[in-house]
Amino acid sequence: MISEPVKSGEPFKIAIVGGGTAGWMTANLMAARWGARNARITVIEAPDIGIVGVGEGSTPQLKAFFKTIGAEEADWMPKCNATYKNGISFHGWSDRPGYDHYFHPFPSPIDLHTTPAFYFNSHYRRQGFDLDANPDRFFLSAYLAEQRLAPKPAHQFPFDMAYGYHFDAYLVGAFLRDHAKSTGVSHIEAKVNHVSVTDDGEIASLLLEGGETITADFFVDSTGFRSLLMQETLGVKFLSFNENLRNDSAVVLPTPATAGYTNSQTKATALKNGWVWDIPLINRTGNGYVYSSHYCSPDDAETELRAHLDMLDDVSPARHLKMKVGQVEKHWRGNCLAVGLSQGFIEPLEATALHLVQATVEKFMSAFEKGGFANTNEEHFNRDISARFEGVRDYIVCHYRAARRSDTDYWQDNTANTNLSDSLRRILDCWFSRGDLKKEIAEQDISKYYSLTSWICLLGGYGNYPEAEKLKTPTPELTLYNLNINDDFIRRCALNFSDHKSFLSTL
């Protein structure tokens, strides 16, 4: 129920401009929570402009999104060529022996059985003892990913796994559009040619091509990087993250699906001037090289991507994209909320964009229900969402800072980056001075963005430990955890999971 803000008896009128994933996710979330009796929602999109059409990996929060809108996996996944994602493995980011790849798991309840050993070994490895602290050995999901198993346990297994998805962005958009329309959301296909503003800086109406004028009580800007309402019309400032995140471009080239198996993880492989994603879908593999145009040209990036994919002789066209990395100064201003690329973007290394869309809309609805258009409400919400963007940004910046590669100017500059937030500086100081990382993360209250496990995986996964030749033999009390027992536990748990490709065919 929208309480106080609704004019008595009248449904609240919401106009969402933009029919990309962000616009349709917003429409579905608002329709699910407020219902047609409380909110009359219209999505306006310009088919000629189209959607960005990338964004094919998610975090586990997307599972909650589909649950909220009442869509079962068996309903939406086959329609979107979707697959399961146990997590992300990072390849080629470190030249330290034994650390050429590591896996970043999504936190799952079963990790409680294996993380004590991980934290312990990692802590004493940092103190210079010769203990195995490579993350891959400590997480069931790393094993599931390596064995290409689906994160869906047999009925008798007492733990659920956290997982994300991979999907076709166009097909998800179409599914969400049809789903929203089936719950009463209206859809107009037309370009917004002009946005009118009142004297006190609120959005008054939208003028569509063809002459129709749309009025509403509230407007959502989901117009992608253009940010037609929030940035272009209301002039809300864009705060760039370019100073600490250098990637500003991507080149995308799909390949056929792998024959005989389907991976259940995203792979992020470092190349000379950025990294390439490998996202397995049912019908194809999505590949995209995210790079910095300050270090290489689009042609060079495309050639490097083709070489990486063994497609130098292939003539299928690649797609080139520019990325605007940063966030708006205000995500909600007056009667306008920016959602999706129009509110900001952090490069896709941890596939967090749709997660931020979901968090923005859900937090907005809660804030709005509590206090409507009250300024204090808006300020509190804006601080919260900005902090969330910064929390995610710091974790991504840390990937580049903590990587152990120095073969190109790009990697030398990234690993020497001193443009760090205070928060990240403190994390790095704590790690390298062998301090108590758990305490540091708790003091900063940042585990709501990335957990202790995630930070240790990242910093340890690239081998940021004392050099092997300097390691001390562990004393008997430091060999507390027998990792063979750990390996055995994980292998036996994995017997409850089935082959990913076969599982998908049952949906």
Ligand SMILES: Cc1cc2nc3c(=O)[nH]c(=O)nc-3n(C[C@H](O)[C@H](O)[C@H](O)COP(=O)(O)OP(=O)(O)OC[C@H]3O[C@@H](n4cnc5c(N)ncnc54)[C@H](O)[C@@H]3O)c2cc1C
């Ligand atoms: C290279 C790259 C990789 C990415 N990878 C991931 C990932 O793995 N995981 C993830 O979560 N996210 C990822 N993202 C982000 C993700 O793609 C977006 O967050 C998501 O697709 C939402 O985009 P959007 O809806 O905000 O914008 P868009 O898809 O650009 O949609 C904009 C909409 O606005 C409409 N529009 C624009 N102007 C007007 C107008 N004047 N009148 C009417 N309509 C208008 C367009 O028609 C369109 O419908 C990636 C992004 C990039 C660039």
